[in-house]
Amino acid sequence: MAQTGSTYTKCRQVGTTSYNKHMFLNSECMSAIDCAIMCKEVATCTAFTYDDLTKTCRLYQKIETINCELNKENGGITFTKETECHVNWETCGNSCYFYEGTTRRTLDEAIEYCISQGGYLAEVTDEEELDLVNSMIKGSVLLGCTLYDGYWQGRTSGQKLVFNDTMWAPNEPRGQGHKCIQIWKDHGKFDDISCLGIGDIICEKVSILRFHFIVTKASDL
Template identity: 30%
Template structure:
């Protein structure tokens, strides 16, 4: 009886991975070269080079993507886990596409948007952040995944993202 159960579990496991493999091709087939990593419906590239926000945006565009937009806790966790695993990176912050925008219809009230101008929904601010001291760009801390508003001219590492064509 135990042997049949083990065989059954083995067959279910093999079938599951075969089916999953058809729906989710390996990351290298979808994401391409240059160490892009797949997570769900996006590919991510983490740069070891430091850049200000303008150069970071350009770097991501050259790579075929854009600065990362973090839209869920699980995506934030996955990114933080990848950042924390990096061996030779000195900076603790990595640029995202987040920045502040002024709402002219609401007394110039500032709010956070992503690079695609979609308002930030999910947030993971560090305690005391955003501290609104003239910092207008959003960076993620590699050690804990918490967010901080930083001066856009600062030089940090970069997280790029590109959507997988469905």
């Protein structure tokens, strides 16, 4: 899952709090917009509240947590995050994924195809993404990751990628000059391959993001 740009630079984390067995993140942000950006970049954030007086931003994982918390206060504003993808694209975190398996392509062809679809060749970076892609594909797919100076790097994000050992197929990675990655359908795991290989395509792009807000007045509580 590619991420670009700096991460909520105008917010400062001040701790986490457990309420009703659910966690929420407490931060100080310059504005509600900065708080929204922070929620956008945290895949597990489903909503946030922002207090303009104290500059307090709270990110929530579950909507019911917000309702409980607001009932303790004299009103507030709740923003809920909704992400959606275009038809035939699947959602995971803040990204959308599209599988093309009718024609096997080279890496360069796969990159060009994903660009033509408004996305980029997917950078699968964690187990959740790997599980989603495995549920979509019918053959081995090329990924947008390259071995560079001894470490894996996202072709689009440019970020250094560190993969859990459990994401690799048995006896992988083999090295031997293999500097690209496919998801090996037979194992559902990573396999390092020559960058001259061919495969199916999994494209990724940022999901459509919308925030809805609810104003809760003291008289409503």
